[in-house]
Amino acid sequence: ETYGLGRPALPEEVAAWDLDVSPDGTGLPAGSGSVLDGEDIFAEQCAVCHGDFAEGVGNWPKLAGGAGTLDHEDPLKTVGSYWPYLSTTWDYVNRSMPFGNAQSLEPDEVYAIVAYILYSNDLVDEDFVLNKDNFLEVEMPNAGGFILDDRAEAEYVNFNDACMTNCKDSVEITMRALVLDVTPEETAAKSGTAAEDQVTEADAEQPVQEPVVETVALDPELVAKGAKAFKKCKACHQVGEGAKNRTGPILNGIIGATAGQVDGFKYSKPMMAAAESGLVWNEQELAAFLAKPKKYMKGTKMSFSGLKKEKDIAAILAYLQSVSQ
Amino acid sequence: AGPDPLITEVQDWASSFGDGVDVTPYGLPIQFEQDVVRRNVEWLTADTISSINFTPIHALDGTITPQGCAFERHHSGAIEMRKEDYRLMINGLVDQELVFTYEDLERFPRENHVYFCECAANTGMEWAGAQLNGAQFTHGMIHNMEYTGVSLRTLLEEVGVKPEGKWIYVEGADASSNGRSIPMEKALDDVLVAFKANGEALRKEHGYPVRLVVPGWEGNMWIKWLRRIEVKDAPVESREETSKYTDNLANGIARKWTWVMDAKSIITSPSPQAPIKHGTGPLVITGLAWSGNGAITGVDVSVDGGKNWIEARLAAPGQDKAMTRFYLDHNWDGTEMFLQARAKDATGYVQPTKTQLRDVRGLNSIYHNNCIQTWWVKESGEAENVEVS
Structure with missing residues (x-):
């Protein structure tokens, strides 16, 4: 018996959403790509x-290396x-990457x-x-590296002893969390201090630098709309109160600012050169940069392919302006 | 001590007005509870958009987790989708591929169930040793809510599963899609397509307007913003079920399809974030227990690091794949304690020690760490996350 609901x-519609690729290759579209092309695209989209x-940047996933480490301490699990299965890499890149600009x-x-990722793992030649x-x-080197869940046999049969008294002779501390000391401190207390520090530093170094930016x-x-469009940028850039440098520099006050000036961010050489020759991020320059x-x-270093729509650029500029005011 | 001015003097709140009924159309916790919030661990992930935060279990009681402080795990951020824009497609090995709107889902017979949702990585940072100092951080990748929705079986019957359909593949509408394969047996058993939690709409961060509820199984399979269910003859072996959510053993071989969350318990108070401040005498030791294999039948508590155990009092009989609250009403003499809790479920399973787990799995498993936790409660009443022999 059915309810006759839905259509x-x-x-x-099925073609638009049914994109998953299975280990036997089901779901793969026609097409091809070389390691050499992959190197360029990877540099632009993924690097x-x-x-x-x-090899991974900071805490971001490493996609290559790690052969022979799975039975070591801290195994390196890469493609x-x-x-x-290779299908997993194709499927994931196709549907979920690049981060912040999927599909x-x-x-x-x-x-x-995918060819380039294989090449960086020494699994195929450069041609x-x-x-x-x-x-x-x-x-795939680790195709045989998995077994099905065997907890029933390996664990459940033994995990059934509920001893109630005199279950062991001694209890000694073997490890303490406080020794490692990696627990986050209370956020409120922490941000309070950080903000104060910033104020002091700013006061000392740049006493008067205020009213250059007129409030528009x-x-x-x-x-x-800009806040929405900015999601594309968020994978790398933070803006607003408490923003920090991530893969890209913080963007507070970026409009009207001299290029390459965010403290603690390591810019590319061309960006530093442009900064030295006096590049200022006015709306015109920033719009040109964001387009391509x-x-x-x-x-x-900004490996973003660019904003295709002028509307999005205008919106993002307005948004960046608004958070800086 | 003299008379208490809070009693002898007329307080402001006893003579003037409080807020009118129009002040907070949607109520939030009173300002004095501002510390009862989700927290994240910055060093854990590269970016907060693909990351996790933790339920403040040390500060909650009862069993139902309020949505506003129930942990979040996103792989591409919490998206905003209107109910009107919601579509659910069921395709693949079915008699009729169908598309449902949110309104369609509301017209199927509805069910209510309380289930816990635990991330497979809960307590994962503790594999190698005691690391994070607080129940929120060691055990807070969990929540327990009452879900309202449609049984997935009902929807699969509506489209008609072909005999060769042995698996479903489920995916979300967000940029990560986070697809997972689920065997048909489970899909037809107790999986829910849910649109309400704790009586109200799901929160954005939990998959508004519709998420999958996969009782007793790892949280990663509870697809949020559920947009598509494909009936297949084999699993997809997606990124989330091969490169992630597989459990590396000491010999380098990894277990896969480790879907069930085994029985587990944690003392939420006293604990590092909830120290004893009242000195000796009556002390409520309390915590939570749950099992993906059925109902909790009992919880034992030890104050001496596992030498001796006392059966705790369950606040209510254990429910299938839902959280159970336990209490041990203790008379604390002010000496140090090594507090542990040990859950037992309807299958006869007894929660293991970390040593027992390591003996089988080694140190690299990350996921499914359901070991017994130890809090060292010092004479000062402060507590620390430790490992004991």
Whole structure:
């Protein structure tokens, strides 16, 4: 018995959402990509978090290396050392990456990125081209490295002793959390001190630098749109109170600021050169940069492909203006 | 001591007005409870957008977790979707591929169930040793809510599962999609497509307007912003079920499909964030217990690091795959204690020590750490996360 609710899914709707790729290659679209193309695309789309050689930046995932470490202390689990199926990499890159700009890659680009990740794991040669037909020929080193959940046999049969008295002779402390001391302190207390420190430093170093920026009347609707569009940037940039440098510098007061001036952020050489020659991030310059970062500044660390819509650029500028006011 | 001015003097609140009924159309906790909030651990992840925070279990009581402080785990941030924009597609090995709106879901027969949702990585940072000093951080990747929704079985019957359909693949509408494969047996058993928690709409951070509830199984499978269910003949082996949420053993081989969350308990107070401030005498020792394999049948508490155990009092009989609150009404003599709790469930399973788990799994498992936790309560009443022999 059914309730007759819902409506038939149209073929084009199923096609739009049914994108997952299975270990046997089911779901792979036509296309191909080479290691060489992958290297460029990876540098542009992925390297900001995963490093030029898929080695990972900071706390972001390492995608290469780790062979032979799975039975060591702190094993390094990468596509090469751990992932059992290549389909998983293709599927994940295709549907969930780049972080903050998911589902923006063409099939050929995905093939190329996956080929490059394989290359960085020494699993294919530099002239390798990955396509739908040779997909299953790639051997994943850890394909045989998994067993099904065996807790019933390995654990449950033994975890049933509820001893109530005199269960052991002695109790000695073998490890203490306070020795490691990695627990976050109370956020309130912490941010209080940090803010005070900042004020003191700022006061000491730059006594008068205030009213250069005139307060512009901003369109609240545009600002709201900008806040939304800014999500693309959030993977790397923070803005507002308590913002910190992440993969990219904080953007407080960026509009009207001299380039390359955020404390504690390591800029690319071209950015430092531009800063020295007096680049100021007025709306015009920032708009040009955001439209095509790599074209605007060859060699910038900002591995963002750019904002295609002028509307988005205007909105983001308004948003950045608003948070700085 | 003289008479208490709080009693002998007329207090402001006893003579003037408080807030009118129009002041807080949606009520929030009173300002004095501002410290009862979710917290995150900054060093844990590269970015807060793909990260986790922790339920303040040390400061809560009862069993139901208020939505506003129930832990969050996002892989691409908490998205904002209107009910009107919600679509659920069921496709694949079915008689009729269908699309449902939110209103459609509201017209199917509805169920209510209380279940715990625990991240597989809860207590994961403690594998190698005592690390984080607080129940919120060691055990706070958990919440327990009453869900309202439609049984997944009902929806699968509506589309008609073909005989070769042995698995479902479920994914969310957010940029991570966070897809997971679930065997058909579980899908037809107790999985819920939920749209309310604790009587009100799901919060954005928990998947508004619709999430999957997979009772007793790891939280990563409870897909938020659920947008698609595909009936398949085999699992997808997605990123979340191969590279993540698999359990590395000492020999380098990893367990996969470790979906069930085994029986576990934690003393929430006293604990490092909830020290004893009242000195000797009557002391309420309390905590939570749960099992993905069924109901909690009992909880034992030890004050001497596991030498001797006392059966705690369950606030209510254990419920299937839901949290149980336990109490031990203790008379504290002011000497140091090594507090432990040990859960037992309907299958006869007894919560293991960390040593027992390490003997089987080694030190690299990360997920599914359900070991017995020790709090060292010092003579001062302060408590610390420790490991004991």
